Amino acid sequence: MTTATSQDLDALQAHAAHNYHPLPVVIAEAEGAWVTDVDGKRYLDALAGYSALNFGHRHPALLEAVTQQLARVTLTSRAFHHDRFAGFCDALARLTRRDAVLPMNTGAEAVETAIKLARRWGYERRGVDPDAATIVVADGNFHGRTTTIVSFSTDQVARRGFGPFTPGFRHVPFGDAAALEQAIDASTVAVLIEPIQGEGGVIIPPEGYLRQVRRVTSDQGVLFIADEIQSGLGRTGTTFACDLEEVEPDVLVLGKALGGGILPVSAVAADRPVMDVITPGSHGSTFGGNPLACAVGEAVVGLLESGSFQARSRELGARLDAGLRSLPTDRVRAVRCVGLWAGIDVADDLTGREVCERLLADGVLAKDTHGSTIRLAPPLVITEDEVDLIVAALGRAVA
Numbered sequence: 001m002t003t004a005t006s007q008d009l010d011a012l013q014a015h016a017a018h019n020y021h022p023l024p025v026v027i028a029e030a031e032g033a034w035v036t037d038v039d040g041k042r043y044l045d046a047l048a049g050y051s052a053l054n055f056g057h058r059h060p061a062l063l064e065a066v067t068q069q070l071a072r073v074t075l076t077s078r079a080f081h082h083d084r085f086a087g088f089c090d091a092l093a094r095l096t097r098r099d100a101v102l103p104m105n106t107g108a109e110a111v112e113t114a115i116k117l118a119r120r121w122g123y124e125r126r127g128v129d130p131d132a133a134t135i136v137v138a139d140g141n142f143h144g145r146t147t148t149i150v151s152f153s154t155d156q157v158a159r160r161g162f163g164p165f166t167p168g169f170r171h172v173p174f175g176d177a178a179a180l181e182q183a184i185d186a187s188t189v190a191v192l193i194e195p196i197q198g199e200g201g202v203i204i205p206p207e208g209y210l211r212q213v214r215r216v217t218s219d220q221g222v223l224f225i226a227d228e229i230q231s232g233l234g235r236t237g238t239t240f241a242c243d244l245e246e247v248e249p250d251v252l253v254l255g256k257a258l259g260g261g262i263l264p265v266s267a268v269a270a271d272r273p274v275m276d277v278i279t280p281g282s283h284g285s286t287f288g289g290n291p292l293a294c295a296v297g298e299a300v301v302g303l304l305e306s307g308s309f310q311a312r313s314r315e316l317g318a319r320l321d322a323g324l325r326s327l328p329t330d331r332v333r334a335v336r337c338v339g340l341w342a343g344i345d346v347a348d349d350l351t352g353r354e355v356c357e358r359l360l361a362d363g364v365l366a367k368d369t370h371g372s373t374i375r376l377a378p379p380l381v382i383t384e385d386e387v388d389l390i391v392a393a394l395g396r397a398v399a
Contacts, residue, residue, distance in 0.1 A: 030057035107255030108144025122189025142199030202343030237314030323391030
């Protein structure tokens with residue numbers, strides 16, 4: 001099966017590092033929930049850039065915001081004020097229900113920022129001994145690929161060959177609040193978790209887990225940091241996955257969809273008693289909070305403020321869930337679905353890669369993870385008929 005010639009694919013990889021193993025398709029155009037390859041074949045995008053494209057490809061409101069800003073100013077650095085910064089920070093603070101926002105670029109940068117924030121807060125506010133701070137993390141996590149972040153990954157593919165690793169992290173099983181509580185001691189400054197583990201295969205914790213994490217961290221006087229880079233901004237049928245249990249973490253880490261699928265935008269949001277341990281010169285980014293990023297980020301917040309995208313995710317997610325659960329259980333071993341986000345474990349005689357290649361041939365783009373799991377995260381602009389198309393294609397792919 002090919003969608004472009006082997007020569008074309010070889011040319012694409014001729015001078016590129018081999019840090020990805022893409023499916024054999026070369027995308028040339030995109031609109032809404034659909035992309036078109038160089039040969040003119042259309043595909044339904046059921047991955048949406050790992051949630052970076054929650055609002056679909058080239059959403060008109062986001063394109064308009066970026067186009068208007070391109071004609072004015074794109075970068076000043078934070079050495080100077082610019083006229084889009086306050087509007088973005090105000091809008092995101094309102095959406096996150098936090099006092100302050102620290103804009104960055106990529107998700108991994110935002111996680112690194114949250115780690116620095118927690119450590120400094122621990123030294124200055126909690127009284128942790130210098131250079132002794134620890135952060136509790138969950139097994140199976142995915143928070144990015146910097147050397148510090150892979151230091152506390154449990155994925156050996158992400159870690160192998162990149163040591164020595166950064167100390168200061170303790171692992172507990174995901175979903176086990178009792179183990180988390182036991183891991184906290186006088187050196188602990190924060191608990192850092194994904195409310196739902198996306199890269200892990202859309203792993204959903206037991207009901208009440210997030211409320212227990214909130215209780216434990218509050219009782220112990222440590223920060224609860226929620227990495228909502230993939231799960232946030234409408235993906236789960238709520239603005240944030242933590243909203244599913246009406247939980248307010250101390251620190252929210254955002255990225256991916258915050259840039260509208262147009263450019264990298266990320267941010268950390270927290271209240272002033274936490275955020276204000278960051279002082280001039282202690283942290284920064286040349287591109288973080290640039291005018292172009294602020295323009296698209298503010299437009300993204302505007303799309304979410306009505307709640308319509310969250311409602312679409314809930315309603316169409318219920319349809320996706322029902323469709324996936326109707327597939328034969330001897331071919332689909334497990335389904336985990338929340339909003340328009342699903343992890344599907346396929347039969348042992350199949351690999352996830354094989355299923356995704358079959359879906360590709362059938363006009364649907366998806367991504368495998370951890371061997372036999374398929375991840376689905378279609379844009380929130382998808383229709384009922386397109387949800388049904390994904391389910392039908394998956395049924396054929398696993399048959």
